[in-house]
Amino acid sequence: MRVSAGFDLAPPGLTRMRLIAGLLLVAMAVLYLVSRQFVPLHPIWGFVRAFAEAGMVGGMADWFAVTALFRHPLGLPIPHTAIVPRNKDRIGDQLASFLRENFLVTHVIARRMRRIDVAGAASRWLTDPAEAAGGRFRAGASKLAAQVLDALDPQRLGGMVKAAVAHRLAETQVAPVAGQLLKAAMAENRHKPLLDAAIRWAGAALADNEHLIRQIVHDKAGSVLRWTGLDETVSNKLIDGLKNLLEEMASNPEHPLRVRAENGLDILAWDLRFDPDMGARVERLKGELIANPAMQRWLDGLWEQARAGLLAVARDPERVMRGRLGEVLRQMGETLATDRRLATTINRFVRRAAVGVAADYGDSIVRLVSETVQGWDTQTITRRLENAVGKDLQFIRVNGTLVGGLVGLVIHGVDVALG
Structure with missing residues (x-):
């Protein structure tokens, strides 16, 4: 089944550059038509006409090349055009292969993780005051946790917890x-x-x-x-x-x-x-x-107390951080900051866990990327890629027009010199 992401509007920068490139091409055409009328009056107009003529050729050639990447120019089924839509599945496979070969590699992840101090980040998160980044992160995470707990069905979740405990x-x-x-x-x-x-x-x-x-x-x-x-x-x-x-x-x-x-x-x-x-x-x-029904009722009450406690913590984390639990968490943060052996152990564990995830689930992640790209319809992937790189491609059209004009000047100058 093909999944469409809906209509993606072109970013303002892309629309502006398309307009500039198009107007520059029109300007070259107008300049060419005007200069043709004045060539007999003075030799300088020959250079103007050569510049405009070559600029039109360069601009049109680059317009064709840029357009051919994403669609058929003028809607004509010209061979080797609409390259992105025709090769969408292959692009997804190659993107997934690139991700697998360059990012989801165990030694690459291990080398990268050596530079990440997870224990230090956890220490700062536990000890930062409310107005610091750790406090803001705690507030956001707590709000999300409270929303998740509220959204879950208490009876169903409680039954799952009770069944798990009883089992x-x-x-x-x-x-x-x-x-x-x-x-x-x-x-x-x-x-x-x-x-x-x-x-x-x-x-x-x-x-x-x-x-x-x-x-x-x-x-x-x-x-x-x-x-x-x-x-x-x-x-x-x-x-x-x-x-x-x-x-x-x-x-x-x-x-x-x-x-x-x-x-x-x-x-x-x-x-x-x-x-x-x-x-x-x-x-x-x-x-x-x-x-015994009494035990079942006790388990129900135990879950309700735990859920109420979790909601209280999630809704007001700073109050909890000011209590005994907060003191314990701050002591844990201080211990992580001062005990380098413990910090090293935690960082090593996280590094090994990340490497293990890449080794065990790397192929699944790659397959998810490939299948996601393949699941997009051609219009979606075309719009997304064009919106991502289209502005730079319009610069190519502008440069092609100007460079083509300069090449035309050089050729006309050589022709005049040799004639």
Whole structure:
């Protein structure tokens, strides 16, 4: 399918030069007609006629050459005219080949990228004040990001994000990761504050539920115990014993129950990492958790919060830059400016990425250029090329007219001298 870009107006400079070249050719014709009448009166008019005659020939020849590039002169199908329309596809192929051979070459891109300081540009972008170029760029990029986020369908995008998160969670083997984390925490004694917190929670739960314990003992006790009031004594002894046990566990790191709890955690860490049955149980629990409607609602809320945060950042980047995030970004910019090793690493990574893109997608880019040019209709490519170089081609017509006239003067002068 041929794609037309519509009507491209000629630039004012091209129209003006066409008018000048055309008027100069007309002036030569008028001068030729006038000078012919005065040749018998004085020899000088012979030189004027020779200049005008040769100027007409040179102007007409260059008009034909310039016109033949883009169309048939006077609409006549003269061979080897309308060169651009007839060779449009070949021009696209050659342009694409030129781009591939001279620009999308890995060693050329690598050499060019060595002179580009991406880390330095990122540092200036992160540290420049709002009125600097970095601030203006941030404002423009933020406005564009906000428009893109507003234009996207929140429900559809949210569904995609939620599906991606759920898919990622489903693919992740939770048990080995949890076991490794638990093992690392126990190796650094980071599990002990967790045990202390569990003991304190048990103590608080016991204090809040003493009445339930007393009621249970009362209900389970026989009528004799209730009649004698021993059920209350049993309740007090039970509650006091549990309190003393929890206090001893809290104060004694080597308490036997604490040691058994740590052994249990150690076994759990091993089972999570190596026991297939434990891994299968964890995976089943994970699947049930992901499928739970409450989890789905949590993921929806998580996406909405993230989207609202992104919109807030995009709509007012300078406010964010004044906050803690802005301080972190500025510190990153300062680090890039001072840490040459990090800057070198980033620049090397960007250079390799650019070279990789050229190596992997260079042919696709070239094919895109070729197919785009081939997809233009002949009128479109003719107008675009003529608008691009037509002004200089009209200068050729002017020069051809004047140079032709000067050559005519020389020839007439030689003829007079020899005659």
